[in-house]
Amino acid sequence: xTFPVSRRAALSAAMAAACTPSFAQKATRPGPAAAAWPTRPxxxxxxxxxxxxxxxxxxxxxxxxxxxxxxxVIVDNKPGAxxxxxxxxxxKATDDHTIGVMINGNMTIAKxxxxxxxxxxxxxxAPVSLIGTAPLVLTAPANAPGANAQDFFAAARxxxxxxxxxxxxxxxxxxxxxxLLKSRTGIEPVHVPYPGNPQVINAMISGQIQLALxxxxxxxxxxxxxxxxxxxxTSLGRSSLVPEYPSLDEGGVTRGFQLEIWTAAAAPRxxxxxxxxxxxxxxxxxxxxSEVRQKLFQQGWQVAGTSSxxxxxxxxxxxxxxxxxxxxxxxxxx
Numbered sequence: 001x002t003f004p005v006s007r008r009a010a011l012s013a014a015m016a017a018a019c020t021p022s023f024a025q026k027a028t029r030p031g032p033a034a035a036a037w038p039t040r041p042x043x044x045x046x047x048x049x050x051x052x053x054x055x056x057x058x059x060x061x062x063x064x065x066x067x068x069x070x071x072x073v074i075v076d077n078k079p080g081a082x083x084x085x086x087x088x089x090x091x092k093a094t095d096d097h098t099i100g101v102m103i104n105g106n107m108t109i110a111k112x113x114x115x116x117x118x119x120x121x122x123x124x125x126a127p128v129s130l131i132g133t134a135p136l137v138l139t140a141p142a143n144a145p146g147a148n149a150q151d152f153f154a155a156a157r158x159x160x161x162x163x164x165x166x167x168x169x170x171x172x173x174x175x176x177x178x179x180l181l182k183s184r185t186g187i188e189p190v191h192v193p194y195p196g197n198p199q200v201i202n203a204m205i206s207g208q209i210q211l212a213l214x215x216x217x218x219x220x221x222x223x224x225x226x227x228x229x230x231x232x233x234t235s236l237g238r239s240s241l242v243p244e245y246p247s248l249d250e251g252g253v254t255r256g257f258q259l260e261i262w263t264a265a266a267a268p269r270x271x272x273x274x275x276x277x278x279x280x281x282x283x284x285x286x287x288x289x290s291e292v293r294q295k296l297f298q299q300g301w302q303v304a305g306t307s308s309x310x311x312x313x314x315x316x317x318x319x320x321x322x323x324x325x326x327x328x329x330x331x332x333x334x
Contacts, residue, residue, distance in 0.1 A: 047083025082169025132301030149251030217300020
């Protein structure tokens with residue numbers, strides 16, 4: 001029996017849908033574009049040097065993501081401008097095979113901090129998944145003054161602008177968070193931006209700077225080796241990531257001070273939504289597996305593994321928080 005062309009097409013489509021693997025439709029019901037995607041290697045852009053926390057996260061998810069997609073996943077480091085160079089490259093990517101692993105600042109206050117930023121994170125980036133969160137550790141050289149946190153802050157207040165603090169760039173949480181801490185404690189160290197946190201750590205070990213807010217995963221080993229000193233963490237109580245370090249609240253330095261960094265996957269806004277949702281489902285699932293969860297914990301992250309909507313909600317909340325600090329402290333891009 002012969003069917004008209006339109007009817008043959010409909011039957012073919014129905015048969016193709018019936019044969020589509022359940023994995024592809026499990027969470028997001030992606031359309032044909034997502035079912036056929038990817039058709040080439042996926043590139044993950046990271047705006048910080050190798051060995052930085054976003055780089056480690058990207059490389060941790062790259063291999064299992066490659067296996068799930070059936071295509072190579074390449075991590076490409078493009079450091080500079082607090083991660084915004086890579087974020088801008090993600091925004092401009094039109095191949096539907098480029099995403100980024102980013103930090104808070106890239107996805108929240110980049111445009112608020114510097115109106116000349118060539119992209120608007122809210123308009124130009126599509127949230128994929130919030131991968132992990134962590135408090136920061138206020139860190140100092142091993143020979144920092146004071147027997148405890150209160151003594152250290154007393155010395156910092158006395159030093160005024162003679163002290164300097166490092167961050168991985170203007171607009172990062174290491175920068176904006178320290179400005180918030182300055183407003184709460186009366187200290188006034190001068191900001192010195194670096195390409196990434198590994199460079200911040202080297203500068204502190206060599207005595208070029210006196211303090212920094214750093215991710216737990218990068219601090220613990222240096223503190224245990226006697227090269228750095230942990231003053232306190234930016235959670236309300238002790239963090240399960242570094243339970244040996246008291247919070248700044250516990251140390252009697254602050255009251256109600258809480259600040260988190262996070263790392264997340266984002267795509268260009270131009271990427272088709274079914275592909276974004278497919279990536280969101282895969283990356284969130286990978287992050288929550290026991291093996292990857294353990295690796296991320298060892299790197300200093302508590303796994304979130306959210307949907308794209310969950311990340312969008314976090315972006316909205318943190319844009320308001322960090323944007324308020326920028327406004328109240330009159331912070332501008334240097």
